[in-house]
Amino acid sequence: DTEVTQTPKHLVMGMTNKKSLKCEQHMGHRAMYWYKQKAKKPPELMFVYSYEKLSINESVPSRFSPECPNSSLLNLHLHALQPEDSALYLCASSQGNINSGNTIYFGEGSWLTVV
Amino acid sequence: GQQLNQSPQSMFIQEGEDVSMNCTSSSIFNTWLWYKQDPGEGPVLLIALYKAGELTSNGRLTAQFGTTRKDSFLNISASIPSDVGIYFCAGFPSGTYKYIFGTGTRLKVLA
Numbered sequence: 027d028t029e030v031t032q033t034p035k036h037l038v039m040g041m042t043n044k045k046s047l048k049c050e051q052h053m054g055h056r057a058m059y060w061y062k063q064k065a066k067k068p069p070e071l072m073f074v075y076s077y078e079k080l081s082i083n084e085s086v087p088s089r090f091s092p093e094c095p096n097s098s099l100l101n102l103h104l105h106a107l108q109p110e111d112s113a114l115y116l117c118a119s120s121q122g123n124i125n126s127g128n129t130i131y132f133g134e135g136s137w138l139t140v141v
Numbered sequence: 142g143q144q145l146n147q148s149p150q151s152m153f154i155q156e157g158e159d160v161s162m163n164c165t166s167s168s169i170f171n172t173w174l175w176y177k178q179d180p181g182e183g184p185v186l187l188i189a190l191y192k193a194g195e196l197t198s199n200g201r202l203t204a205q206f207g208t209t210r211k212d213s214f215l216n217i218s219a220s221i222p223s224d225v226g227i228y229f230c231a232g233f234p235s236g237t238y239k240y241i242f243g244t245g246t247r248l249k250v251l252a
Contacts, residue, residue, distance in 0.1 A: 030183075032183075066227075066245070067244075067245075068229055068242030068243065068244060068245060069184070069229075069242060071239050071240075074238070074239070081238075082238060082239070114181075114183075116183050116184070124238050124239075125237075125238055126171075127170075127171040127172030127191075127233030127240075128172075129172070129174060129186065129189045130174065130186075130231070130240065131186060132176070132183040132184045132185070132186075133183050134182055134183045135181075135182065135183040137181065
C-alpha cells in the first residue's frame with residue numbers, strides 16, 4: 027500500500043467551480059510534488075515544495091494554486107479550469123533535498139474531469 | 142518537456158516469457174527509477190538505482206544502471222498476467238532539480 031494518499035479519487039467539476047485536491051504522506055519526507063498526467067503520457071511536473079516552501083513552479087497557469095499546510099500535507103486548489111485540464115493529478119514525496127535525485131514515491135492519483 | 146527514449150513502446154508476450162526494456166539518453170544521469178503503472182492508478186516504484194553499473198533485483202525484476210550513466214535496463218523474468226501495465230523509467234540528470242520520464246513501455250501478457 028502506498029504511503030502517499032490522495033483524495034478524492036475522482037472529481038468532476040464545472041469550469042466555474044472551485045475545488046481542491048488533497049494529499050498526505052506518512053513517510054517523513056520534506057519534499058512534495060504535484061504532477062499532471064494525460065492518458066498514455068508520462069507524468070509532467072507542476073510544483074515542488076521543499077521544507078514547506080514552494081521551490082519550483084513549472085510555469086503552471088494561476089488557475090492551479092498549490093498549498094503546503096505542513097510537512098505531511100499538500101493541497102492543489104482548482105478554480106476556473108478548462109476542459110483540457112482534465113487529467114490524472116499525482117502527488118508525490120521524497121527526501122527534502124530536491125537536487126539530489128532522491129527517490130520519488132507517488133500516490134494513487136486523483137482523476138479530474140472538467141465539464 | 143524533455144523525455145527519455147524508452148523502448149520498446151509496446152510489446153505482447155506469452156506468459157512465462159522474459160521481457161527486456163530500456164531507456165537511453167544523450168545526457169548523464171545520477172539516479173534511475175523504474176515504475177509500473179496500472180490503468181487509473183499512480184506509478185508504483187519497482188527499483189531505484191543510484192550508481193553506474195549497479196544491478197538490482199526485486200523478485201522477478203532486475204534493473205541495471207548503465208556504465209555510461211546514459212542508460213538503464215529493466216528485465217522481467219517468467220512473465221505472468223499481472224505484469225500487464227505501463228512501465229516508465231525516470232532519470233535524474235546531473236545539475237538539475239527534476240526527473241525526466243521515459244515515454245513508457247506498454248506490456249501485454251497473453252495467457
